[in-house]
Amino acid sequence: MRRVYPLLTLVIFLLASCEKQEHRSVRIDVKELVGIKGCPYCHDMRRKLLGPSFYDISRRYYPKDREQLIDSILKGSSGRWGDRSMPPQKLSREEAELIVDWILNLKNDLN
Numbered sequence: 001m002r003r004v005y006p007l008l009t010l011v012i013f014l015l016a017s018c019e020k021q022e023h024r025s026v027r028i029d030v031k032e033l034v035g036i037k038g039c040p041y042c043h044d045m046r047r048k049l050l051g052p053s054f055y056d057i058s059r060r061y062y063p064k065d066r067e068q069l070i071d072s073i074l075k076g077s078s079g080r081w082g083d084r085s086m087p088p089q090k091l092s093r094e095e096a097e098l099i100v101d102w103i104l105n106l107k108n109d110l111n
């Protein structure tokens with residue numbers, strides 16, 4: 001038994017640090033996903049391009065609007081921000097959910 005304890009401690013330590021890293025990589029991955037899916041062609045973080053900036057979207061909406069935003073991305077959106085419309089985007093529902101949660105969270109960076 002005496003030999004097992006240090007090993008067990010090491011395993012627990014490794015598991016704990018893996019978990020931490022995973023959290024960090026999720027944050028980075030969402031931004032990468034946004035890039036891969038071509039959103040920056042029309043959306044900048046802070047400036048209005050063809051579409052509103054991600055910070056402006058975050059300012060306007062709350063967690064109760066999550067479904068609407070997911071729908072807008074998957075099915076397209078028009079008439080909410082001006083006379084430009086967004087065509088339906090090619091991504092899975094899970095990807096849209098991740099991106100919408102990321103956008104809604106940007107509100108915490110404001111103030």
Ligand code: HEC
Pocket residue numbers: 034037038039040041042043050051052057068069072073077078079080081082083084085086087089090091099103
């Ligand atoms: C071809 C340009 C274009 C691309 C590419 C694009 N968007 Fe948009 N997006 C727009 C425009 C224009 C609007 C404003 C639509 C409106 O007024 O309803 C918009 C609005 C939005 C909104 C707000 C919708 C609402 O209900 O108010 C979200 C969220 C969004 N885009 C996310 C994304 C994401 C995520 C991607 C990448 C997967 C993306 N967009 C790609 C042009 C684009």
